[in-house]
Amino acid sequence: MRVLGLMSGTSMDGVDAAVLETDGEQVAAFGPTAFRPFSPGDRAALRAALGRWPGDPGLDDVEARVRSAHAAAIAGFEGLDLVGFHGQTLAHEPQGRGTHQIGRGDRLAAEAGVPVVWDFRTADVASGGEGAPLVPFFHFALARAIGATAPLAFLNIGGVANVSWVDPRAASPEAAGALVAFDTGPGNALLDDFLKERRGAAFDADGAVSGAGQVRPEVLAGLPDHPYIRRSPPKSLDRQDFHGFLDAVRELSTEDGAATLAALTVACVAEGARYFPEPPTRWLVCGGGRRNRTLMAMLAARTNAPVEPVEAAGLDGDMLEAQAFAFLAVRVLRGLPTSAPSTTGARLPVSGGRVSRP
Numbered sequence: 001m002r003v004l005g006l007m008s009g010t011s012m013d014g015v016d017a018a019v020l021e022t023d024g025e026q027v028a029a030f031g032p033t034a035f036r037p038f039s040p041g042d043r044a045a046l047r048a049a050l051g052r053w054p055g056d057p058g059l060d061d062v063e064a065r066v067r068s069a070h071a072a073a074i075a076g077f078e079g080l081d082l083v084g085f086h087g088q089t090l091a092h093e094p095q096g097r098g099t100h101q102i103g104r105g106d107r108l109a110a111e112a113g114v115p116v117v118w119d120f121r122t123a124d125v126a127s128g129g130e131g132a133p134l135v136p137f138f139h140f141a142l143a144r145a146i147g148a149t150a151p152l153a154f155l156n157i158g159g160v161a162n163v164s165w166v167d168p169r170a171a172s173p174e175a176a177g178a179l180v181a182f183d184t185g186p187g188n189a190l191l192d193d194f195l196k197e198r199r200g201a202a203f204d205a206d207g208a209v210s211g212a213g214q215v216r217p218e219v220l221a222g223l224p225d226h227p228y229i230r231r232s233p234p235k236s237l238d239r240q241d242f243h244g245f246l247d248a249v250r251e252l253s254t255e256d257g258a259a260t261l262a263a264l265t266v267a268c269v270a271e272g273a274r275y276f277p278e279p280p281t282r283w284l285v286c287g288g289g290r291r292n293r294t295l296m297a298m299l300a301a302r303t304n305a306p307v308e309p310v311e312a313a314g315l316d317g318d319m320l321e322a323q324a325f326a327f328l329a330v331r332v333l334r335g336l337p338t339s340a341p342s343t344t345g346a347r348l349p350v351s352g353g354r355v356s357r358p
Helices: 040-049 059-074 105-112 122-126 136-145 189-199 205-211 243-248 254-273 293-302 320-334
Strands: 002-008 014-022 027-037 082-093 098-102 116-118 152-157 160-166 179-186 283-286 307-309 354-356
Touching: 002 059, 002 320, 014 059, 014 320, 027 059, 027 136, 027 320, 040 059, 040 082, 059 082, 059 098, 059 105, 082 105, 082 320, 098 122, 105 116, 105 354, 116 320, 136 152, 136 160, 136 179, 136 320, 152 254, 160 254, 179 189, 179 254, 189 205, 189 243, 189 254, 205 254, 205 293, 243 254, 254 293, 283 293, 293 307
Parallel strands: 002 082, 082 116, 152 283, 283 307
Antiparallel strands: 002 014, 014 027, 082 098, 116 354, 152 160, 160 179
């Protein structure tokens, strides 16, 4: 099928759109891509809505903004069989109230005239899972597509960072030993928020600010005892869960604060790596964090295998998650699992998502 995947992540900068040709098991071809930025008004509305749940007042406008941005992204593509629509995460409490991705896929299908698969996470949470991360099943297909023959790690550094340890020798992504996946900790979110406060900057371009500072180890001293770090995977977190560290660097210089927050992201990855069944032979990094030279250098210093952007394997690090939701949409349509005990902690493999037709 020719499928368009749509992803708006925790960085809340806009909509990634990517076409994938796939049967939900193998990647046949990568198609065109596009990015539709959120307007300043959209971003402000989304930030104000963080932490809110279905039924809370004032969310109709936010939902309409999210859906409108995604409809505009779809309009740039032709010949689509299906759309995978992630929506925008506003709140995530898998052990509490559940998970909330705003965006009505049924209305989007009616507006776009294409079948839409959406609400990918709710069924996993209802089955005892974390609802995240969902990209690992796509990572398994990618490991096969690039010809990997030994375990490797896909590290996504978006607003939140998540990792997939993949053994491509396994029979399928839901097979025992095929995958270990979890959110490691903050990705770029805290660093972005800090630099927005200090300099009005959207992010640390090329890692220039963090690279000019000194890491303050006393801020990170308690990290191994953080409740999230001490939890065994599968596990997932909300964008706000590590905000205490943002408070802890507010008394530092901009450069030292940025360096310390970058080191926090890397330290969380290093703490998470001890849960892998065996060391990966390669780290492939996607998401905006792969462009932060300071982050990448810190990662290389904390691992015992090559650390490279996914482009080194011929992949598109900006569009990987959008492609993933195209891949998962076909799996939902076919009734194939999209998550498993080893990726989200669900009791059994789950095919999570709703299908809405125009």
